[in-house]
Amino acid sequence: MQVKGSFQLMKSLNRSVILNKIRTDGPISRADIAKETHLTPPTVSSIVKELLETGMIKESSQGVSKGGRKPTMLIINASNFYIIGLDVGPTLMKSVLTDLNGTLVTESQTPIPQPTSNDELLELMKVTVQQLIASQQGKQDKIIGIGVGMHGVVDVEEGVSLFAPNLQLQDIYIKDFLEEEFGILVKVENDARAMALGELWFGNGNGAENIVTVNLGRGIGAGIIINGKLFHGENSIAGEIGHMTIDIRGPKCSCGNYGCLQTLASGPALAEKAAREIAIGKQSLLQDMVDNNLEEIGGRLIHEAAKKGDQLSIDILKEAGLYLGIGLTNLIHTLNPNRIIIGGGVSQAGEFLLDSVKTTIQSRGLTKSAKNTEVLLSKLGANATALGAVSLILVELFSRTDTD
Ligand SMILES: [Zn+2]
Secondary structure, three states: OOOOOOOOOOOOHHHHHHHHHHHHHOOEEHHHHHHHHOOOHHHHHHHHHHHHHHOOEEEEEEOOOOOOOOOEEEEEOHHHOEEEEEEEOOOEEEEEEEEOOOOEEEEEEEEOOOOOOHHHHHHHHHHHHHHHHHOOOOOHHHEEEEEEEEOOEEEOOOOEEEEEOOOOEEEEEHHHHHHHHHOOEEEEEEHHHHHHHHHHHHOOOOOOOOEEEEEEOOOEEEEEEEOOEEOOOOOOOOOOHHHOEOOOOOOEOOOOOEOEOHHHHOHHHHHHHHHHHHHOOOOOHHHHHOOOOHHHOOHHHHHHHHHOOOHHHHHHHHHHHHHHHHHHHHHHHHHOOOEEEEEOHHHHHHHHHHHHHHHHHHHHOOOHHHHOOEEEEOOOHHHHHHHHHHHHHHHHHHOOOOOO
């Protein structure tokens, strides 16, 4: 199923610059675009003409005249094009189809069969994308790209999932496969980084140049944005804060070390802690909630119990907030972001966690500004990574800085 696009992704820097100007400052006139981008008026005119023909931008109401004819204003024709975003997690594949503003048009989620193989997983992605495309009867040619947020280690250049630990898979050639199948641009990124980009474009990151987003769920990962761009590090390990050592005498981690942040503040870590405390006699509502099957305790249940006033659950979340706060203070002292955004499953327990995170940063931060680093909860909720995957394509469309 090839998508026959009426529109090729922008390959020219000038087009990208103009498009981005219209996105950020529209409605804007041709004259103001020229003035502010330092491109010549004829260049602006011819590129604007081309963009109007593709339907990527449109003319809006007329602007205020500064003497003479009123200028025609230009805006992005956001609802004329669509992007698909996939969030490939350990157990679920979430998918969204949005317009260029990230407005949700349709979404779905599919369980990933366990165990699975590379071919099965690619097939599942293919079917998912086919269904999203099929849901847009008559507008298939308006879909311009597919972004994929994949847990684990990703080769971003080649679009390959090198290692997906929770699915026990390696070397999945996602980009090649989907581009061949659908004939549109495909970008693949680690899920925590995709989430960071999603926050920057659509969420609480708006306006900030240096942000860190923390994906707090079964594992803990961070997406780091420096000067408005995702930071990968030399070998794509940047942001693996789940394996930051917090307590060298702490519990053993899946990575072989002791006291990693992940062993102290992830969903499974909280569940284990609750089960352990109850097993040695602590009273808790959780016991009844799982009918004494302590292995059924999970992050969500602990949050529910905390809301009902269960002291053990409240204490566990508070303690997780302390450990997370220590990890984030280390991050603040290393990267000095102006904002930290917390998302992922465990972050749903927001109010119980966040106070303790903030108190810890307040008491440990080196300077006044470090202490006051803004910490927010993600407002993108369960779709944060899928929307982040969408923003991978928006970056290609609007923020190209080269001319390849
Ligand atoms: Zn570890």
